[in-house]
Amino acid sequence: MNDEANNEEVNEEAPAQEAEASVGIKETQEALKGAGALLVFILSRLKDGAGIDDAMAIFAKFQTDEEFKKVLADAYEGADKIKGEVKDIDLMEGLALGKDVIDLVPQILEALKK
Numbered sequence: 141m142n143d144e145a146n147n148e149e150v151n152e153e154a155p156a157q158e159a160e161a162s163v164g165i166k167e168t169q170e171a172l173k174g175a176g177a178l179l180v181f182i183l184s185r186l187k188d189g190a191g192i193d194d195a196m197a198i199f200a201k202f203q204t205d206e207e208f209k210k211v212l213a214d215a216y217e218g219a220d221k222i223k224g225e226v227k228d229i230d231l232m233e234g235l236a237l238g239k240d241v242i243d244l245v246p247q248i249l250e251a252l253k254k
C-alpha cells in the first residue's frame with residue numbers, strides 16, 4: 141500500500157500496533173545537522189567573545205550561504221516529527237545518529253582553531 145498521499149497527517153493517537161515499520165530518523169538527522177552547522181559557525185566566531193555581531197553574522201550567512209540556509213531549513217521543516225522518531229529509535233538508528241555526532245567533532249575542532 142502507498143501511504144505517501146496522506147503523510148501530512150501525523151497520527152499520534154493511533155494505537156501502536158507492532159512497531160515493525162520504523163518511522164526512521166530523517167528529521168532527527170536533519171535537525172542534528174542544522175544544530176551542528178549552527179554550532180560550528182558560532183564556535184568559529186567565539187575567539188573574540190560572543191556578541192550581537194555574531195547574531196548578525198548568522199543572519200547574514202543564512203541570507204548569503206545557500207548550503208547553510210538549506211541545512212537550517214531542512215532542520216526546521218518536519219521538526220514536529222522528531223519526537224516520534226526518537227521515541228521509535230532502534231539500535232541501528234541510534235548508531236547512525238552517533239556517527240552523525242562523531243562526524244561533527246572534526247568540524248567543531250576546526251572551528252575552534254580559527
Ligand SMILES: [Ca+2]
Binds near residue numbers: 218
Ligand atoms: Ca526536516
